[in-house]
Amino acid sequence: MSARVLRSISELADIAGPVVIAAGVFDGFHLGHRAVIDRTIAGARAAGGTPVVATFDPHPAAVLRPQSAPPLLTSTRHKIRLLADAGIAHVLVLGFDAAFAAQPPEIFIQALADACRPLREICVGEDWAFGKDRAGNLSLLTVLGKKLGFTATGHLPVIVDGKAVSSTAIRAAVESGALAEAARLLGREFSVLGTVIEGRRLGRTLGFPTANVRPESEQLPPNGVYAVRVLVDGKSHAGIANVGVRPTVSNEGVQRLVEVHLFDFSGDLYDCDIEVFFGRFVRPEQKFPDLDALRAQITSDVASVRATSA
Numbered sequence: 001m002s003a004r005v006l007r008s009i010s011e012l013a014d015i016a017g018p019v020v021i022a023a024g025v026f027d028g029f030h031l032g033h034r035a036v037i038d039r040t041i042a043g044a045r046a047a048g049g050t051p052v053v054a055t056f057d058p059h060p061a062a063v064l065r066p067q068s069a070p071p072l073l074t075s076t077r078h079k080i081r082l083l084a085d086a087g088i089a090h091v092l093v094l095g096f097d098a099a100f101a102a103q104p105p106e107i108f109i110q111a112l113a114d115a116c117r118p119l120r121e122i123c124v125g126e127d128w129a130f131g132k133d134r135a136g137n138l139s140l141l142t143v144l145g146k147k148l149g150f151t152a153t154g155h156l157p158v159i160v161d162g163k164a165v166s167s168t169a170i171r172a173a174v175e176s177g178a179l180a181e182a183a184r185l186l187g188r189e190f191s192v193l194g195t196v197i198e199g200r201r202l203g204r205t206l207g208f209p210t211a212n213v214r215p216e217s218e219q220l221p222p223n224g225v226y227a228v229r230v231l232v233d234g235k236s237h238a239g240i241a242n243v244g245v246r247p248t249v250s251n252e253g254v255q256r257l258v259e260v261h262l263f264d265f266s267g268d269l270y271d272c273d274i275e276v277f278f279g280r281f282v283r284p285e286q287k288f289p290d291l292d293a294l295r296a297q298i299t300s301d302v303a304s305v306r307a308t309s310a
Helices: 008-016 031-047 060-063 074-086 105-115 138-150 167-176 178-184 291-309
Strands: 004-006 019-023 048-055 090-095 119-127 151-155 193-195 212-215 224-234 235-244 259-264 273-284
Touching: 008 090, 008 105, 019 031, 031 048, 031 119, 031 151, 048 074, 060 119, 074 090, 074 273, 105 119, 105 138, 119 138, 138 151, 167 178, 178 273, 212 273, 224 259, 224 291, 235 273, 235 291, 259 273, 273 291
Parallel strands: 004 090, 019 048, 019 119, 048 090, 119 151
Antiparallel strands: 193 212, 193 273, 212 259, 224 235, 224 273, 235 259
């Protein structure tokens, strides 16, 4: 299933009402976000209407505090795919810039209400804030709902291991390599979606052809080798991936790549979108004295991952 992407609020007029909107950034699409989305889908089903997710691109932090904006957990493309998998057929992606940030929250909500036919409900995380000076919150949504004829619903944080699930906590877990913890908070394996770019084809000469994925500002786990599962055109393939800068063979600076070898796969992946799901950490990235030593280590790594994934 794929989602229809709307780029302007006015396009909501084309959606069969009543419309129930989940509004938020939803970076990572973790368990807390899923709770808001599930409530939105249930509300639309009860009303005989349509659930819609309203989100923003780029991430507001990249505009409001660019020097300290954190890396993403999911690119916008990835987020749309995850939302579609969850049952959302319409995603409103609004461009976020300084002018949008300076807009009073009442204007944004009024525009949503005017476009929908009709707007039945807006679902948000209980602590979500939006609009100029972050003046928009659940209390304001409730007031505006009474005026404009919709219901405002705030969802409490989801608690796991005694702590509220948050994108910040998941980002820290991924950065430190605690992928099992990240998966618990996400409610799914941590993954990165990216387009395969052309490389130097060195992996092929070593006997292990690879697909090179340049991440889209996402948070990556520590440099090293991982057992992975890779989704290509809807089919899952076992494989192995290196995250890092390829110190044995690269003179291209410190740009990090995800370099993936799929087991028992043949075909051209250039320009294809693939989703890489990270599993067991195998070893840190390291520099080898020559290509023969690198080939020997890759052979050992592949054997180890094949043995555990069989």
